[in-house]
Structure formats: structure tokens, C-alpha cells
Amino acid sequence: MQEKKDMYILGIESSCDETSVSIVKNGTEEIATVISSQIDVHKDFGGVVPEIASRHHVKNITMVLEECLEKANMTMDQVDAIAITYGPGLIGSLLIGLEAAKTLAWLYQKPLIPVHHIAGHIYANSLVRPLKFPLLALVVSGGHTELIEMTDHYKFKKLGGTLDDAIGECYDKVARVMNLEYPGGPKLDKLSKEGNPTYKLPIPLHDDSYNFSFSGLKSAVINLAHNEQQRGEELRQADLAASFQKVAVESVVSKTKKAIEDKNIKYLIVAGGVAANQILRSAIENLAAEENIEMSVPPMKYCTDNAAMIAAAGYYAYLDGRTADLTLNSTSSAVLE
């Protein structure tokens, strides 16, 4: 039998505030990854400023490409294909990665593979262990909160998602009300461990769907903080963090549980930056144990935005015949299909 040729894919990710380039072998083995983060730039503004993010992407793109190739000890000629996040995300940011990817695909005559950002988050898991189907992916990040069912590689079915704010966005906004520095989500997570859920907050979208809603919860926290202040009561920060986490996590867990049971899922993966949240993580671990199913959460470095996950997803997208020509465009609201 003829041995299958190894495939090296160069991935580029620039959908939000990280410029990242990575080379991954056969969709599973990370050769080298470089991430240029802009967190410090946006901290002063309390969140990502799209125009500033775009300006940094264009400034950094060739340096990140060069550093990645050097780290991998490879040249562009040795790369077999180029995978690019085409959406969703900040349009101005996406465009930098897109134009870079298209230019390289042309200059080196390599296939161009469009990758959906969420597909990337899901395939971050394949850098750790092979995916098993049918699986349920819970994607939780600053921009996304989604439940996706997969029956095979690159066969996605979105069961539900957030109707308004993403969970990570909600965490950051609540953290801002509590005067925690951006990005406040992780700080809120830490703080909540010192408190008790003594404040009463509504459980968001407690219905029969697989959807989420976090804007109501966010408003409830803002109102609560405001009312306490009006009454001259001191806000018990740790208790508020714990109360908020309790309902936010309960909402995610209950919808995930419903999906597991309805779809007879045996394998659950958690992906996205909020997968690093300790309380959520242990709640999902408990759920998996309770349902007696396998679960996988990629290590932190693969949870936040990175190009390794895009290169990994790109491999399976390529096997599925998904390549694009040079008219490929970015889109801020791409649908995963």
C-alpha cells in the first residue's frame, strides 16, 4: 500500500485581537504556532476597539508569518496549503489575514482553505486527541455560545446558540460593572470562589430550546449593583461574582444536558476561551460523569484564539473538498455548515 503523504497546513487567524500563524501536520500535530496578542493595547479602552485591532494586525502580519516559519524551520515552499479564518469576527481584522492568505496562495500556488472560526475552536481538540462521532461541541467564548452536533468530520449541525450576548462578552461586561480590569472574565471566575451565591438572579432563557440568552442576566446584575449603591449598601463583590457564575453556568449546563440526552451523544467537547473558566469546567465535568459520557477540553493555549486550530480544521476541510479561489471574502457573520 502506498503511504499517504504528510500534509503541512499553514493556518492564519485574525478574527479578533490576536494575530496568529501556525503550521500543523495532518490536522493533528502542531509544528509551530506564533500568537501576537493585543490585550495590553485594548485594556485601556475596556474592550477590543475594532479599528485599533485592524491597525495592529496589518502591522504584525509579516512578522508573525516569519517567526512561525523560523520556529518550524520551514519555508513557504514546504507548506502544502493555506487555511484562513474567513469569519465570523471583526470584519476589519478578518480582512488582514484574508489578504495575506490569498497573496501567499497565489505567490506559491497553494490551495486556499476557508475555515469557519467555530470549526477551528472545535478542531482545537484534534490537536490533543482524535474526535469521535457523534459528538456535541459546546463552544463558549467572548464572541460565541453555541451547541453544535457533529455526525462526522466536517458535518456540523448547529442545535442552538445565544440570541444576544455571548457568554464571554457577558462575563467581561459584568466584570466591568464590578470594576475588574479587562478582560475581566477570568478575574470574575477567580473572585467567585471567595463568595457565596447569595444574590438572587434570574436563570436566563429557561425553556425547551438549545438557545441561550445573556443580556437579561447582564442587565439584572447592572440593576442590582445600581440599586445596592442607591440604598447605600456595599456591594459584596465576591458574592455577586458567585451568584452570577451560578446562574450563567446553570444555564449552559442545562442546555448541554438536554442536547446530550436528546441526541444520544457519547462524546462531548468544550471549546473556546471560556472553557478555561474553572466553575464552568467542573460543572461540565460533573455533567459528563453523570451522563456517563466521554469529554474533552483542550489545554488553555488551544482554547483562546490561535491559528493552530485553524490549520487543524483546515486539514479536515481540505479532505472534505472545501477549497476557495482568490475571490474569497471575509464575512463578519459566517454560518457554520
Place this chain on the structure above:
Amino acid sequence: MILYIDTSSSYLYAAIVSDNEVKEEIKQEYGHQLSKVALPEIVTMFESSNITPQDITKIIVVNGPGSFTGIRIGITIAKVYAWSLKVPITTVTSLEAMAASSEKDLVRVPIIDARRGFCYAAIFDENDKAVLEPTYITYEKLEEKLKNISRYKIISNDQEKLPIKAEVIESYDPNFIEIVKEFKNKNKINPHAVNPNYLKLTEAEESRL
């Protein structure tokens, strides 16, 4: 063989110029489709003239001012190209390209409207000396600077938006031969350092000041 790229407006202006001859050129308005078509249109230019990317000996790219998103498209293509194939690259401003495309018979004042009473403008005299370097300025202040100049011409594609009057107003139609002639010997820049010249802070930064 020189490659010129300007995506700083709603138009794609690109050309391959060799020995004072335009081999291929593009002057086409694409508006919001620019991000989609800029690269494939440039590729078509190479293919129809049988020129390979390796044949290019210098890239001249417009680094602004103009549409922020637009500028970044051309800059990204150009800097990735220059970096990967090690082609010398240099930048020119859109206002310099506008001035270079017009006859030097008068003082030239290229203007790009920037809304809310502001514009991007420069003033070049008959000897190509920049009396006013490319800048972000109110129309009011620009008019003040023009007071002392007896005769000048405005070069602009935003004529209907200009509150300034002038004896001569030209619309901008790039003269690739002249632009390349004027800037082909400009010092090359490290591709990593090829960046947009927005001439303007972001709104978030402005409101913080």
C-alpha cells in the same frame, strides 16, 4: 518591472510598468467589493501580460491617506508579497500620487474629503517642493494656507463635497508612468515596516485625548 498598487479609495488602481511603458493597468471602482476582488484582479493583470510575480523588481504601494480598510488591503498584499519574495518595496502617499499625475504647470493641491469639515490635503509647488506635507486638516485652515498662493489647482475626486473654490479643479486620474517615474528610485523599506499612514487617530483614541 514595477508593480504599483493603490487601494486607498473605492477604486482599485494597479499597474505593471516597465521602461516607461504601462504593461497592464486597472482603474476600476469596486467600493465594498475591493477586499474580494483586489488580489484576483492583480493576478489577472499578471496572467494576461505573461508576467510572473518573480519578474517584479520593485513594488510601490500607496500607504494612505484615505479609506482605512481600503489602505490595509493594498498594504497587506504588498508587504506579504515583498516579504515573501524579497522584492524591494517603497510607499507613497495617495496625495503624492495625485500630485504626480497632474502637470507641474501650477501649484498642485490634492484633496481627499475626510468628512465633518476635515480633509486630507497637501500642497506641492511647480518644483515639486511640498509647501504643505500630507496632512489631516480642516477646510478652513487649508483655505488660509492657500490665501498666499496666487494660482493653484485642486486635484480631487470628491469635488461635490469640497467647500473650497479654485480657478482650476481637476479630477484625479492616475498617470502610472509619471507616478512610477517619480517614486521608483525612492529608498526601499523593510517589508515589516511597510504600514498605513492614516494621518488620523482612531475615534477611540481621539476621544481619550
